[in-house]
Every structure is written in structure tokens, then in C-alpha cells.
Amino acid sequence: MRRRAARPVVPIKTEAEIEKMRHAGRIVALALRKIGEVLQPGLTTGELNAAAETTIRGFGATPAFLNYRGYPATACISINEEVVHGIPGSRTVKTGDLVSVDLGAIVEGWYADAAYTFPVGEVSAPAMRLMQAGQGALAVGIEAARAGNRVRDIGAAVLNFTTAQGFSVVRDLCGHGVGRQLHEEPQVPNYPAPGGDLVLHSGMTLAIEPMINAGKAEVRLLEDGWTFVTRDGSLSVHYEHTVLIREDGPEILTALR
Numbered sequence: 001m002r003r004r005a006a007r008p009v010v011p012i013k014t015e016a017e018i019e020k021m022r023h024a025g026r027i028v029a030l031a032l033r034k035i036g037e038v039l040q041p042g043l044t045t046g047e048l049n050a051a052a053e054t055t056i057r058g059f060g061a062t063p064a065f066l067n068y069r070g071y072p073a074t075a076c077i078s079i080n081e082e083v084v085h086g087i088p089g090s091r092t093v094k095t096g097d098l099v100s101v102d103l104g105a106i107v108e109g110w111y112a113d114a115a116y117t118f119p120v121g122e123v124s125a126p127a128m129r130l131m132q133a134g135q136g137a138l139a140v141g142i143e144a145a146r147a148g149n150r151v152r153d154i155g156a157a158v159l160n161f162t163t164a165q166g167f168s169v170v171r172d173l174c175g176h177g178v179g180r181q182l183h184e185e186p187q188v189p190n191y192p193a194p195g196g197d198l199v200l201h202s203g204m205t206l207a208i209e210p211m212i213n214a215g216k217a218e219v220r221l222l223e224d225g226w227t228f229v230t231r232d233g234s235l236s237v238h239y240e241h242t243v244l245i246r247e248d249g250p251e252i253l254t255a256l257r
Helices: 015-040 045-058 127-145 152-165
Strands: 076-080 082-084 098-107 111-121 176-177 184-188 205-208 212-215 219-221 228-230 236-238 241-244
Touching: 015 098, 015 152, 015 241, 045 076, 082 098, 082 212, 082 236, 098 127, 098 205, 098 228, 098 236, 111 212, 127 152, 127 205, 127 228, 127 241, 152 184, 176 219, 184 205, 184 228
Parallel strands: none
Antiparallel strands: 076 082, 076 098, 082 228, 098 111, 111 241, 176 184, 176 205, 205 241, 212 236, 219 228
16 A cells, blocks of 8 residues: 655744744845845945845844855845855846845744845846746735645746746745744745645745746756756746735735834
């Protein structure tokens, strides 16, 4: 007899725990806002990383990514064809670049995680369309994150919206639960993946994060062991929020308040 796979155990957070995640989420939002304020041509990704770390620590939180599984920085900073997990360093950003920044913060042992793709100066019309599609994909994914829906409903919403815009959804990487750990159950693919029948309940917290490519969906990992890029060299964007499932609808924990 074939054994049925065990369902993932998804933690339900208490109101006290959620409040700590709200605090962490606000700090994440402030760090991303700081990146948007300082971003300009000629800055290095290392300088952007330093701005993020200073902001997070300045509000009494701990960077969630620094040393996580050996990752060497506070923020993942990915440019143009880089999808996620770009390592900050001496590379400078230039006018027309798309700069995706992914970061997290820990407050009293509780995590929040978000990402945003910033334009550097004036970007091309196709790049702007891609950014708008990425933001729209995140919005419909969050809207689908409702008590009583299933994980696959989030992925279906993201995929349907993205393909209607003429872009592709990265399938090799996905969102995830978040809370006491940076990565918890369940996995949250950006398409209706097999096994996505887990029902969403109030008190679950998810990191919903569409990664959208201008070209094909396939990605490859660079030799640094972290950075994923589009296989065809096309542009990519990344948007993410930490979202709380509530009976009356989703609440974004990484929004500025």
C-alpha cells in the first residue's frame, strides 16, 4: 500500500505573536523605503545593503537574512536579469536598471519578509510594464489569500494575471510560511501546483512573492551558489509581502503604517 504524504503542519499565530510580526513588518517596510530614498545611479549594491542594515538595526531589530544558511548580507539585491538572491558588493547601479531588494527583520524571535523592485531613474516602457505586472500579480495573490481558500488559489491568481499580461511566472522558486522561522510551511508556489490543496485558516502568515520574467520562466543558478538569473537573459521583477490570513480578509504585515 502506498503511504499518503503527511500534510504540512502550519503554525497558527496568537494575537501577541502577530503583533511582534507587525512590528518586524513595519521595520522591513521602513528599510525598503530607505532603499528607495537613497537609490541613485553610481551607488554600489554594498552601499544599499548598508543602508538597509543600518535602518533595521536602528529600530532595534535584527537582519533576518544575514548569515541565514551562510548568506553574507542583510539584503538580497538583484539587478535586471537577476531574479533573486543577488549578493551585494561593489557593483554599481545605473540609470535604466531594475533593482530588486529582498530583506527581512526579526523582532523578539518573530520574522517578517518583503521585497520590492525599484527603477533607477527613467526605465524603458517594457521594463515599466513588467514592474506594473509584478505589482499586480502580488496584489491578486494577496487578495486570494483568504480563510477558506486553498494555497493553490494564490498561485492560480498570480499565474492567470501574469500570463494575461504577456509575462511568465518563475516556477523553480516560491513563497512560504513565515513567523517563528524565516521559512515555515506551507510552500506557496506562484502557480496552482500539485498538492496545493491546503486550506487557509485565520492566524496563518505567508510570504507571498511573485517572481515575474519578461521572457521565459526558466532560471539558472550562478556559480556563487546564491544568485538566480533568467536563463534567457530577460528582465525579472520580484515583489513580496508578509500577509496574515484573517476571517475578514488578508492583512499585509509589511505595509507602512
